[in-house]
Amino acid sequence: MVFDLALQFTVNGLVTGAFYALSALGLTLIFGMMRVVNFAHGEFYMMGGILGYYLTAVLGLNFFLTIAIVVLLMGGFGFLVDWVLIRPLRGKDILTTALVTIGLSIFLVNTFLVLAGTAPRKIETPFASKPLIFGPVVITEARVFAVCFGAAVIFAAHLLIQKTRLGKAMRATFQQKEAAALAGINVERIYGFTLALGAAMAAVSGVLLGSIFVAQPTVGGLISLKAFVVVILGGMGSFAGAVLGGLILGVTESLWGGFVSTGYQDVIGFALVILILLIRPQGLFRTEVERV
Amino acid sequence: MRDESKILLGLLSVAVFLPVVVTDDYVMHLLIMACFYAVLASSLNVIVGYVGELSLGHTAYLGIGAYAAALSATSLGLSIGWTVAIAALAAGLAGLVIGALTLRLEGPYFVIVTLSFAEVLRIISNNWVAVTNGPMGISGVPGPHFDLGPLQFAVSSKAEFFYLALALAVVALFALHRFVYSNMGRAAVAIRESRYVAQSIGVNPFRYALVAFVLGAVFAGIAGAFYAHYITFVGPDVFGFSFMATMLIMVLIGGKGTLVGPIIGAVLVVFLEEYLRAVEEIRFSIFGILVMIVVLFFPDGLVGLRRALRRRSDRAKAAPHPSIVPSVSDVAPGMTEAEAAERNR
Numbered sequence: 001m002v003f004d005l006a007l008q009f010t011v012n013g014l015v016t017g018a019f020y021a022l023s024a025l026g027l028t029l030i031f032g033m034m035r036v037v038n039f040a041h042g043e044f045y046m047m048g049g050i051l052g053y054y055l056t057a058v059l060g061l062n063f064f065l066t067i068a069i070v071v072l073l074m075g076g077f078g079f080l081v082d083w084v085l086i087r088p089l090r091g092k093d094i095l096t097t098a099l100v101t102i103g104l105s106i107f108l109v110n111t112f113l114v115l116a117g118t119a120p121r122k123i124e125t126p127f128a129s130k131p132l133i134f135g136p137v138v139i140t141e142a143r144v145f146a147v148c149f150g151a152a153v154i155f156a157a158h159l160l161i162q163k164t165r166l167g168k169a170m171r172a173t174f175q176q177k178e179a180a181a182l183a184g185i186n187v188e189r190i191y192g193f194t195l196a197l198g199a200a201m202a203a204v205s206g207v208l209l210g211s212i213f214v215a216q217p218t219v220g221g222l223i224s225l226k227a228f229v230v231v232i233l234g235g236m237g238s239f240a241g242a243v244l245g246g247l248i249l250g251v252t253e254s255l256w257g258g259f260v261s262t263g264y265q266d267v268i269g270f271a272l273v274i275l276i277l278l279i280r281p282q283g284l285f286r287t288e289v290e291r292v
Numbered sequence: 293m294r295d296e297s298k299i300l301l302g303l304l305s306v307a308v309f310l311p312v313v314v315t316d317d318y319v320m321h322l323l324i325m326a327c328f329y330a331v332l333a334s335s336l337n338v339i340v341g342y343v344g345e346l347s348l349g350h351t352a353y354l355g356i357g358a359y360a361a362a363l364s365a366t367s368l369g370l371s372i373g374w375t376v377a378i379a380a381l382a383a384g385l386a387g388l389v390i391g392a393l394t395l396r397l398e399g400p401y402f403v404i405v406t407l408s409f410a411e412v413l414r415i416i417s418n419n420w421v422a423v424t425n426g427p428m429g430i431s432g433v434p435g436p437h438f439d440l441g442p443l444q445f446a447v448s449s450k451a452e453f454f455y456l457a458l459a460l461a462v463v464a465l466f467a468l469h470r471f472v473y474s475n476m477g478r479a480a481v482a483i484r485e486s487r488y489v490a491q492s493i494g495v496n497p498f499r500y501a502l503v504a505f506v507l508g509a510v511f512a513g514i515a516g517a518f519y520a521h522y523i524t525f526v527g528p529d530v531f532g533f534s535f536m537a538t539m540l541i542m543v544l545i546g547g548k549g550t551l552v553g554p555i556i557g558a559v560l561v562v563f564l565e566e567y568l569r570a571v572e573e574i575r576f577s578i579f580g581i582l583v584m585i586v587v588l589f590f591p592d593g594l595v596g597l598r599r600a601l602r603r604r605s606d607r608a609k610a611a612p613h614p615s616i617v618p619s620v621s622d623v624a625p626g627m628t629e630a631e632a633a634e635r636n637r
Contacts, residue, residue: 107580
């Protein structure tokens with residue numbers, strides 16, 4: 001009985017973990033690689049959810065078309081954010097860029113509160129909330145679909161970074177900016193593209209989660225914090241680490257919430273971060289250390 | 293006397309007469325909040341402006357101070373002298389522990405871990421109902437009451453609260469002034485400007501950063517105690533990110549790494565938030581835009597703007613000096629790298 005419950009909690013945790021992983025992947029690009037402490041990340045996620053709602057419910061578009069449009073819009077928005085806000089601060093300390101993203105976050109939350117209101121929105125998908133039963137575990141069709149889609153997005157991003165010319169240029173830029181520039185890579189455009197990709201991934205995560213739970217303008221703060229936690233758990237800029245970190249956080253939270261107490265569920269991520277950095281100041285899956 | 297001290301004394305002499313001139317209770321309330329935020333922002337500025345580390349967990353000390361004061365006043369019945377002392381001690385200890393654990397971390401990690409500490413405290417204060425009364429918070433914190441033997445005195449009117457807040461601000465600014473212009477403060481600035489150079493001349497970055505960290509925590513705790521007695525209610529939101537964002541914005545708009553900056557920032561933000569009420573719905577959107585504009589175009593805040601203007605007029609007057617090699621000792625507190633280079637030129 002307890003084992004069955006544990007199994008169910010684990011599956012629930014893996015579902016949430018998959019979304020943590022997806023939104024954290026975007027942040028691992030922006031925070032881990034570009035070293036921009038992006039407090040507006042949760043707002044990118046939120047914008048994805050709200051846009052997704054308006055495109056499906058108000059304009060009546062197909063779910064997949066909606067995701068494609070959200071990716072394009074939010075990618076463009078990410079590029080714009082980099083161009084207008086981050087590029088002038090390139091080379092400044094992380095304090096400065098963190099502050100500009102805090103300003104952006106305040107602006108986005110409150111503007112969307114005015115535009116979209118406080119009401120939670122649910123995004124309709126072609127998949128029913130019909131439960132599927134595997135032995136002791138129950139999971140809805142919509143969740144299975146969302147997790148699969150999320151996994152596909154993660155895989156696509158992985159291919160983009162590892163196999164394409166653009167991905168190669170990105171990796172080169174973040175390894176050695178000057179050398180990359182000398183090799184003829186337009187470094188500024190790569191930075192812009194990285195932020196675009198990060199924002200688009202956060203937004204897709206927002207659409208998918210909006211189809212399972214709800215999309216709301218004020219959700220961003222918690223999402224940003226969770227994404228930071230996952231990125232640190234997984235190691236800055238590590239793709240596999242972010243996926244693993246997301247799943248670990250999701251499962252631990254779900255098990256803790258199920259067996260111990262739901263009130264302290266949100267502490268786990270922060271406690272893990274504090275513990276891990278005390279024991280391994282360089283992060284869980286990283287080896288080199290810089291600080292004296 | 294230094295320029296900065298002159299400005300501080302000037303501000304103080306104006307502030308002393310404010311309750312005489314201002315009769316409106318609501319404006320007095322805003323002035324009291326401005327004093328409270330001035331202490332809070334100044335305490336954050338020690339860490340952000342002088343040590344140069346972005347601590348996003350400063351609400352941890354504000355909250356610990358507020359809860360410590362509220363609890364010792366409501367359940368132990370202590371008077372304000374004791375509650376403020378307990379708040380300062382509790383926040384200082386928290387600063388010592390958190391600082392000792394986090395100051396060894398690399399930049400981005402430091403940011404997130406300090407934030408994590410504040411979040412953990414927020415969640416605990418929300419759930420540990422037996423002590424903190426959970427989301428309901430602690431209400432009915434008694435107003436400040438001084439009991440000095442024959443002299444009994446209760447603070448109740450807005451003007452009295454204002455003088456109390458002003459007194460706290462004066463104590464805080466005096467302590468910070470002493471710190472900033474001491475060898476320790478200079479060492480902290482040397483660390484901010486270049487960690488490696490500071491180490492090479494024998495400054496232990498960790499130790500000085502920790503002293504500054506604890507000092508900042510103590511004054512945030514004192515601000516928290518004042519908040520508890522003035523508002524008479526303390527809830528989990530004292531640990532929340534909105535306080536953090538507000539004080540950070542104040543430090544930034546006023547000018548980080550200066551003593552005057554956070555005060556100007558506090559006054560400006562408190563009144564700006566109020567006057568933007570005219571555009572109720574979009575006032576926080578405007579606020580967000582303002583923050584972005586300040587970071588992009590006035591990175592040294594209003595104080596930096598004044599300096600930049602003065603430097604321009606100085607340059608017009610003075611003939612260029614022969615160049616000398618810049619050294620760390622020429623970096624005075626409150627100067628940015630560029631200004632130090634300017635001075636050494």
